[in-house]
Amino acid sequence: MNNSASNLMQVNGLSVSYPIQSAKLFSLKKQQFRALSDVSFVLKQGSTLGIVGESGSGKTTLAKAMVGLIKTTHGQISTAENIIPTRDIQFVFQDPLAALNPRMTVEQLILEPLCYQDSANLNVLASQKKLKQIMEQVGLEYSQRSRYAHEFSGGQCQRIGIARAMISEPRILICDEPVSALDVSVRAQIINLLKELQNRHGLTLIFIAHDLSLVRFISDELIVLYQGQIVEQGDTQRIFNHPGHPYTQALIEVEPRPDPEFERQREHVSARRQNQPQTSELACAYTARCQNRQMKCMHSQPDMTSLSDKQKVACFYPMK
Amino acid sequence: MPLLLEAKNIKVRFKTARGTIYAVNGVDLSLNKGEVLGIVGESGSGKTQLMHSLIKLLPDNAVVSGEIIYQGQNIAQASLTQINKIRNNEIAMIFQDPMSCLNPYLKISTQLTEAMLIDRNLRKPEALRQAVEMLEKVQIPNARQRIHSYPYQLSGGMRQRVMLAMALLRKPKILIADEPTTALDVTVQADILQLLKKLTIEYGLSVLLVTHDLSIVAGQCDRVMVMYAGKVVEQAGVDNLFYHAKHPYTQGLLASAKSQSGMSNKLISIPGQAPANNKRIQGCPFSPRCDQRIELCDKNMPILSGSPSQLQACHLYGEFQ
Known part of the structure; x- marks a missing residue:
């Protein structure tokens, strides 16, 4: 790792492409689907x-690339020297029940990751102590350790998933839509739990979501992706208060609110435009849906430009 | 009404x-x-x-x-x-996960027209015409071509539109x-x-x-x-x-x-x-989580009462069993 010691991970110009089957049966040319192009960011110790x-x-794709689960096409991911990916970077998945082996008890599920680590020669007593500690921290009762995942609710299963990730004492926790499958009323509990664990262990969190509603409570920095490209990145509060990219703006506006009066007044702006223009490959990816596109957008792609020292946006005509 | x-x-x-x-x-x-x-x-x-x-x-x-x-x-x-x-x-119903409700082996044209062919004895071209019309109603672009796709070729939003079209084709109340x-x-x-x-x-x-x-x-x-x-x-x-x-x-x-x-x-x-829903609950089911709980809550189940415009089942508002 180069410069500052507080940087845990640095991603530079990362691109990932998948080969896809050509539409023509006997075509020799393999087509590539670009899942990610030119993604760069820095992950700071203790931040979200x-x-x-x-x-x-x-x-x-980005999350998987970070832990080395898929091959990158271009760019580098460099981690701090003392980071061992298998131990120090852990994952929490979207569907908690699908991520837990139905034949294993909670105890087996949570302790399993330890079996794959060098330092894992824990005796029974020590591992039980660890189990008890971690179960209490995530809000599960130690007495429930011999039950199976299906006996728990979705929220409880997600707590098991978090305990399983936390048992190896990771430094980076990647949460891939950890609350999308949960009830609205349970989501807040899980978010608060993640925050609590972060404060207690000095964790660095990566929180992936498909909407903005909960992200604002947990993240310090924000990346907005659209078709594999970063369209906006920077300080979360700053972006929420002054979104620069029309897509970010649309994401904020489109969220339903628990307020009938507000909803009645709402003017519906469709995410899809009825008459989508023919765009060339050179165009900005968002042109087809953009409410304020102009001629320039159809012919060239915008680079990331700084709006302030805390906010960057890929748009020719950022919102004011 | x-x-x-x-x-x-x-x-x-x-x-x-x-x-x-x-x-x-x-x-x-x-x-x-x-x-x-x-x-x-x-x-x-x-x-x-x-x-x-x-x-x-x-x-x-x-x-x-x-x-x-x-x-x-x-x-x-x-x-x-x-x-x-x-x-x-x-009475028609649409579900949460449109992928698991559509048959992956059949084109959506088959799935949309099935009920019309059996139940209303329509001829195939007529059923197909009505199906395309309905797909246009649920705002699927290029409905005439899209109707011949398989469910996996459609996005989640499109599949939910297809489900909605399928429900509405039966003209439910x-x-x-x-x-x-x-x-x-x-x-x-x-x-x-x-x-x-x-x-x-x-x-x-x-x-x-x-x-x-x-x-x-x-x-x-x-x-x-x-x-x-x-x-x-x-x-x-x-x-x-x-x-x-x-x-x-x-x-x-x-x-x-x-x-x-x-x-x-x-x-x-x-x-x-x-x-847990595997046993009967004596009092109000919400009382263990309730911050306004009173003594009565653990003993008696409150009944739904109030004005016609707003009913609630809570001891804080009077009547109980």
Whole structure:
């Protein structure tokens, strides 16, 4: 790792492409689908990075690339020297029940990651002590340790998933839509739990979501992805108060609010435009949906430009 | 508004190898013509089971009691032929996960026209024409070409539109929408909700909208029923519910929803979790999580009472059993 010691991970110009089957049966040329292009950011020790984008925007690809689960096409990911990915970077998944082996008890599930670590020669007593500690920290009762995942509610299962990730005492926790499958009333509990764990252990969090509603409470820095590209990045509060990219603006505006009066007044702006223009490959990816596109957007792609020292945006005509 | 569907004292139990599951514990429901009724509750609160009980979609081990009166007829004991007629022409349902409800082996054209070919004896070109027309109604671009795709070729939002088209092709009077947008992106959710609202008016539909998200209810419904542990805890017009919520559970849900949509700086949750549904509960099911609990709450189950415009099942507001 180069410069500052507080940087845990640095991602530079990361691109990921997948080969896809050509539409022509006997075509020799393999087509590539660009899942991510030219993504750069820095992950600071103890902070939370929010990654937001709709399905297909490449957010899970980015998370997988960070732990080395998929090969990158271009760019580098450099981590701090003392980081061992298998131990220090852990994952929390979207569907808690699908991520837990139905044949294993809670105890087995939570302790399993320890079996794959060098330092894992824990005796029974020590591992039980660890189990008890971690179960209490995530809000589970130690007495429930011999039950199976299906006996728990979705929120409880997510707590098991978090305990399983936390048992190896990671330094980076990647949460891939950890609350999307949960009830609204349970989401806040899980977010608060993640925050609590972060404060207690000095964790660095990466929080992936498809909407902005909860991201604002947990992340310090924010990345908004659209079709594999970063369209806006910077300080979360700053972006929320003054979104620079029309897509970020749309994401903020489109969220339903628990306020009937507000909803009745709302003017519906469709995310899709009815008459989508023919855009060339050179155009900005968001042109087709953009409410304030201009001629320039159809012919060239905007680079990331700084709006302030805390906010960067990829748009020719950022919002004021 | 004339009453279209009424359910009285619906109870749903499941007999399982590990004992009885008490899913719905005595719910009254009424739906007027042209009305959108929201049914809100956490997973396990019985909202989906209640909907399934209305059109007999429950599995064999379910024991259902209560009356279901549709247009003056009690359909609770209806035969399979009768209930099929109702499912075909009167009450349609769309589900949370459109992928698992569409047959992956069949083109959507086949799936859309199937019912018309069998039930209405239409010829294939005519059925196809009507299906394309309906796909255009649900705003699928290039419907004429898209109708020949397989479900996997469509995005999640498109699949939900196909489900909606399939439901509307039967010209139902009631549409049950069970978490129709939960699996979708926010931007797509907004489009689907807007579409649902437009078609509801256009077809004069009455809608039962099931969701766990109060924010969705705010923009869609005329009246709301809040369920907890298989019971209705509060029922009111949408404005009363959002601006004058009485039941502590509704208040908690609202505070949580408001905090999440940025209306406050702190993230609020309701502590604790819903009770297990494998035993009968003596008192108010919400009392262990309630911050306004009084002594009576653990002993007696409060009954739904109040004014016709707002009912709540809570001891803080008087009458009890």
